[in-house]
Amino acid sequence: MQQQSGLRTRRNAVLGAVMAVMGLAGASAQAQQDFPSANRQMRILVPFTAGGSSDVQARMLADKLGRLWNVPVVVENKPGAGGHLGGKYVVDQPADGYTLMVGSIGLHATYAVYPKLPYDPAKDLRVxxxxxxxxxxxxxxxxxxxxxxxxLTQLTKKESNSINFGSAGVGSSVHMMGELYKLQSGAPIVHVPYRGSSAALNDLLGGQIQLMFENPPTVLSHVRGGKLKALAVTGSQRLEALPDVPTAAEAGMKDYVATSWTTVAVSAKVPETIVQKLNADIRKVVNTPEFHKGLADQGMSAVANTLPEAQSFVAREKQRWDRVISEGKITAN
Incomplete structure (x- = not known):
């Protein structure tokens, strides 16, 4: 009798454990089905200072997603370490899909300049x-x-190491565009990293540095107002927002063609069902005429690709920029 009683007790304990697990799984599935909850606040983290290209896009996205979901979506700026303070912060948040990040080349493709990062962007972040x-x-x-x-190239060679270019930080797209120009032209310009593009731009406007290879949203108003002069754009076509400014190829550097890009990323531990919903909803709002126009007004083109397309794109770009980092012997101290 005691043996049977013991067996029943163990069976009841196992059954209770199974039911508990099933209850947790059911609650998790229900939470994912109800995502995003009207009782939760969504955050979009920008790992750079306010006012830059990533910040502009994040605020556009927050507005549209907030309307779509009828939930509050706030934007937070957490700059530092070329965006990796923000990247690590996102990885450390609960993997529930309520913390998004606007990522960049620096976060996904040029992090090899930081040999001792406290996380692995390729494994810990999901684009x-x-x-x-x-x-x-x-x-x-x-x-x-x-x-x-x-x-510019001729002047830099006459005045070697006397012309400085500023960037949003080591490994940022603003930095890498300058390094690509150096490699292809042989121009001995000096890199001056800042804690975000806004700080670098302030020094450019003040004359403390002479050059930037900057995102269009950050500099368009200053070019139009005559406070800065645009020498070239790095894309394969002229910018609609700056139709009189030649491409680098038109300006004599046929191989200097490069673009930067932004992503929306989350912790790699976010459940697949939520990842799929986020991808679908983000693509829905980005692919509206209003969002396209908002990007075009800032010199940007919408992409909004699928999950597999995004993965392939980022992998190709990482290979490209790894070569630039290796050839230029670029590293963050």
């Missing part, structure tokens, strides 16, 4: 979609005695 793509604009202070990209 939901490539949000937008854009060429960069080579901008100079009005006092720099150049009118074209060829003029």
């Amino acid at each position: 939901l979609t490539v949000l937008a793509e854009m060429p960069h604009v080579v901008v100079a202070t009005p006092s720099l005695p150049v009118k074209t990209l060829s003029d």
Whole structure:
């Protein structure tokens, strides 16, 4: 009798454990089905300072997703370490899909410049979609005695190591565009990293540095207002927002064609059902005429690709920029 009683007790314990697991699984499935909850706040983290290209896109996305879901979507800026402070922060948040991040080349394709990161961006982050793509604009202070990209290259070789270019940080797209120009032209310009594009832009406008290879949204108003001069754009076509500015190829550097891009990413531990819903909903809002126009006004083109397409795109870009990092011997101290 005691043996039978013991067996019943063990069976009841096992049954209770199974029911508990099933209950947790059911609750998890229900939470995913109800995602996003009207009682929860969604966050979009920008791993750079306010006012830059990523920030502009994040605020556009927050507005549209908030309307679609009828839930509050807030934007938070957490700059530092070329965006990796923000990247690590997202990885450390609960993997429930309520913390998104607007990522960049620096987060997904050029992190090899940081040999001792406290996380692995390739394994710990999941790219939901490539949000937008854009060429960069080579901008100079009005006092720099150049009118074209060829003029710039000639001047830098005459005045070796005396012309500085600023960036949003080591490994950022703004930095890498400058490094690509250095490699292809042989121009001995000096990189000055900042904690975000806004700080670099302030010094460019103040004349402390002479060049930037910046995203269009950050510099368009200054170019139009005559505070900066645009020498070239790095894309294969001229920018609709700057129709008089030649491409680098038109300016004599036929191989200097590159774009930067932004992503929407989450922790790699976010459940697949939520990942699929986020991808579908983000693509839905980005592929509206209103969102397309908002991006075009800032010199950007919408991408909004599928999960497999995004993965393939990022992998190809990482291979490309790894070569630039290796050839340029670029590293963050």
